Amino acid sequence: MGRAHSELAELVAIRSVADPRQFPPEECARAAEWVRDRFAELGFVDLELAETADGSRAVIGARPAADPDAPTVLLYAHYDVQPPLDDQAWRTPPFELTEAGGRWYGRGAADCKGNILMHLTALRALGAEAPVNLKLVVEGSEEQGTGGLEDYVPRHADQLRADAILVCDTGNAAVGIPAATVSLRGLANVVVTVEALASEVHSGMYGGPAPDALAALIAMLATLRDAAGNTTIPGLDNTQRWTGVDYPEEMFRADATALDGVSLLGDGSVADLLWARPAVTVLGIDCPPVVGSAAAIQPRAAARLNLRVPPGMDAGRAQDALVAHLEAAAPWGVRVSVEREAAGEPFLAEQGGPAYTAMAAALEEAYGRPMTTLGQGGSIPLCNVLADTYPGAEIILIGVEEPRALIHAPNESVDPTEIASMAIAEALFLRSYAKAR
Numbered sequence: 001m002g003r004a005h006s007e008l009a010e011l012v013a014i015r016s017v018a019d020p021r022q023f024p025p026e027e028c029a030r031a032a033e034w035v036r037d038r039f040a041e042l043g044f045v046d047l048e049l050a051e052t053a054d055g056s057r058a059v060i061g062a063r064p065a066a067d068p069d070a071p072t073v074l075l076y077a078h079y080d081v082q083p084p085l086d087d088q089a090w091r092t093p094p095f096e097l098t099e100a101g102g103r104w105y106g107r108g109a110a111d112c113k114g115n116i117l118m119h120l121t122a123l124r125a126l127g128a129e130a131p132v133n134l135k136l137v138v139e140g141s142e143e144q145g146t147g148g149l150e151d152y153v154p155r156h157a158d159q160l161r162a163d164a165i166l167v168c169d170t171g172n173a174a175v176g177i178p179a180a181t182v183s184l185r186g187l188a189n190v191v192v193t194v195e196a197l198a199s200e201v202h203s204g205m206y207g208g209p210a211p212d213a214l215a216a217l218i219a220m221l222a223t224l225r226d227a228a229g230n231t232t233i234p235g236l237d238n239t240q241r242w243t244g245v246d247y248p249e250e251m252f253r254a255d256a257t258a259l260d261g262v263s264l265l266g267d268g269s270v271a272d273l274l275w276a277r278p279a280v281t282v283l284g285i286d287c288p289p290v291v292g293s294a295a296a297i298q299p300r301a302a303a304r305l306n307l308r309v310p311p312g313m314d315a316g317r318a319q320d321a322l323v324a325h326l327e328a329a330a331p332w333g334v335r336v337s338v339e340r341e342a343a344g345e346p347f348l349a350e351q352g353g354p355a356y357t358a359m360a361a362a363l364e365e366a367y368g369r370p371m372t373t374l375g376q377g378g379s380i381p382l383c384n385v386l387a388d389t390y391p392g393a394e395i396i397l398i399g400v401e402e403p404r405a406l407i408h409a410p411n412e413s414v415d416p417t418e419i420a421s422m423a424i425a426e427a428l429f430l431r432s433y434a435k436a437r
């Protein structure tokens, strides 16, 4: 762990934000070379900095096992990081790994450089004895959402093909409580536009009988939830239950910054609402802002809606249901048009295969308590690409980004005991998986 600390400090000091408008691209190049060199020391060959469609470079390599029939495990992480955001809000310098209260602070300390150290530490613990073929991909633009690796994978399917894929960019339920993330919601956005008049008219001279586009839009949006806050779109089941570990309400209230006295929404647990059910959010409304608004009735109004789609639901069909609901909810014969944005499917990990079983046992041995399962309310598009490209592969989402890591926020940190325990679990997994299979 001494070496893990000094290496994580080196890696965090590289300001690898993959946005040339904010940080020089040389920083990402240095991070990629750093990762390549560390895995080269561990016997990885054919290492390359593969250019992807968005211009970022993914570190790709392999370490064949002595037995050519051994199964193949692909290790994933990313070396780019979120920008520090508000420098004033950081209590320690964001690009200087700093110990405080037993945690190591710095941008990327957990997401995802801590997971790179987890891989390195696991492989060092194993030495040369890993009885599996190893492949590696550490991408360089995950945080930008520009899809470089998502584009690369299907076009280089053989290079990264594996029986088990460890997507190490999530975390445990809490420090010391091992968990695999098994479910990710997809999304389906739409922009709905309502038109009712040919032009703005005075609210005194016409208000009352004149059809008001903004009032129509508000009425339509109000039908998307019931009084308890459940998302109510006909055809979209809003009663599913989450069967893994729950997300404690008090922790969620704090994480979501809910104000005292304000209720959480929906009939169900936090985990039901967040991981197992659809949720609709109004992202924006086109209407006059308060300052500068006139005494006029709006002829036209529009809203952009975000629908989160849980596993078990088809994102395209969920989008159809949302469009049909909006059209049916429009009052007074107003004209409604709906523009669809690209939909993304939800993801549900296959559980119960040999890799999953071996990982559950490895986590239990490393932590002394059984593995549980978590969901994630957002999406990781790469998981769908991997699932589509390698339908037979088991995809396991784990890592050191537990809730206190505050990834993407100021004062991101990692608990070093999580790096140690997760590295032990990964090493145990790599040793046992070949036999389990």
Ligand SMILES: [Zn+2]
Binding pocket: 078, 111, 112, 142, 169
């Ligand atoms: Zn990440």
